[in-house]
Amino acid sequence: MKIELETKSYTEKANLYQILNKEELSKNDIVYLLSLNDKPDTEILFQHADEVRKKFCGDDIHLRGIIEFSNFCEADCVYCGLRKSNATLERYRISIDEIITTAKKIYSAGIRTIVLQSGEDPHYTKDDITKIIEAIKQNCDVAITLSLGERTFEEYDEWKQAGADRYLLKHETANLKIYSSLHSKQKLEERLNHIRYLKSIGFQTGSGNIIGLPKQTIEDIADDILLCKELDCDMCSFSPFIPSPETPFRDIPPAELSLTLKTMAVARIVLKNVHIPATTALSTLSPEGRKLGLQVGANVIMPNFTPDEYKDKYRIYANKKTYDPINYVKELKELISSMGRRVAEDKGHSLKI
Numbered sequence: 001m002k003i004e005l006e007t008k009s010y011t012e013k014a015n016l017y018q019i020l021n022k023e024e025l026s027k028n029d030i031v032y033l034l035s036l037n038d039k040p041d042t043e044i045l046f047q048h049a050d051e052v053r054k055k056f057c058g059d060d061i062h063l064r065g066i067i068e069f070s071n072f073c074e075a076d077c078v079y080c081g082l083r084k085s086n087a088t089l090e091r092y093r094i095s096i097d098e099i100i101t102t103a104k105k106i107y108s109a110g111i112r113t114i115v116l117q118s119g120e121d122p123h124y125t126k127d128d129i130t131k132i133i134e135a136i137k138q139n140c141d142v143a144i145t146l147s148l149g150e151r152t153f154e155e156y157d158e159w160k161q162a163g164a165d166r167y168l169l170k171h172e173t174a175n176l177k178i179y180s181s182l183h184s185k186q187k188l189e190e191r192l193n194h195i196r197y198l199k200s201i202g203f204q205t206g207s208g209n210i211i212g213l214p215k216q217t218i219e220d221i222a223d224d225i226l227l228c229k230e231l232d233c234d235m236c237s238f239s240p241f242i243p244s245p246e247t248p249f250r251d252i253p254p255a256e257l258s259l260t261l262k263t264m265a266v267a268r269i270v271l272k273n274v275h276i277p278a279t280t281a282l283s284t285l286s287p288e289g290r291k292l293g294l295q296v297g298a299n300v301i302m303p304n305f306t307p308d309e310y311k312d313k314y315r316i317y318a319n320k321k322t323y324d325p326i327n328y329v330k331e332l333k334e335l336i337s338s339m340g341r342r343v344a345e346d347k348g349h350s351l352k353i
């Protein structure tokens with residue numbers, strides 16, 4: 001009996017190493033890796049992901065300073081606390097001047113990417129966003145990432161012309177049925193067309209999924225990783241679902257930490273030279289989340305510089321971590337150096353250009 005067990009364990013290890021040594025992973029390989037439960041096997045996966053991260057991204061960790069400038073949203077994504085039909089949320093919009101002042105603070109903190117994020121809020125017109133991009137570019141030598149949801153192709157064109165560098169638009173899930181159950185109006189194919197269009201006009205694009213959605217399977221998560229590969233994204237975010245009490249998903253349990261980390265690790269192995277953040281949601285899921293994420297393939301952290309009076313109101317999910325950004329950056333730098341890594345001083349553009 002003992003010999004049989006050892007033989008089985010040997011075969012499984014051999015299988016694991018064989019998959020990890022492949023240049024291209026199939027969907028079956030990805031599902032196999034995401035299904036690992038044995039702690040030593042999972043450790044081997046994590047270690048390999050960290051080696052792939054080192055080979056393709058080096059030891060630099062890129063900080064992106066984020067400004068969540070409006071929590072108004074025209075969309076009604078079922079899982080999200082900012083959804084239009086959440087009448088309990090106190091809404092805010094930050095003025096153009098305050099956005100620009102906040103961007104200058106990020107630049108003064110030594111951060112070289114500014115992420116402008118909001119719900120889908122048409123109150124900020126094409127010209128407003130252009131004005132913000134141009135003012136930031138005139139005052140700060142930074143890259144600008146936009147994360148404004150689905151807007152028109154004409155708007156994307158103008159913002160690219162104005163100097164924006166990157167656009168984040170998560171596909172959320174590659175499973176058509178689940179996607180349709182989350183959105184009353186938006187269509188998955190439309191979203192993918194937006195991501196493809198953004199890429200075609202020269203934006204560095206970011207997409208990614210949400211882990212732990214109802215009815216989502218390991219196969220779906222494998223499809224998410226493969227979809228990011230097909231979209232040739234420059235940045236990919238794999239973040240855990242955390243319920244918001246202000247949504248119909250209030251009673252759905254949060255994603256498992258181990259599955260989130262395995263997804264990040266496998267994504268790093270499959271996607272190789274992309275930027276992968278250790279998300280704020282991961283830190284909300286576990287106090288060690290940031291460090292764990294950086295150990296399994298992540299190379300980006302996005303400190304939140306949204307002014308204090310608003311940041312509690314950008315509640316996509318519950319118990320979102322808030323902090324003083326300057327202290328947070330200081331603490332991050334200590335953590336990063338204690339891990340033998342370093343904070344990048346450049347803008348951290350795509351590793352594919």
Ligand code: SF4
Pocket residue numbers: 073074075076077080081082083084118119120149316
């Ligand atoms: S996920 Fe984005 S688009 Fe959907 S409701 Fe939330 S803020 Fe709006």
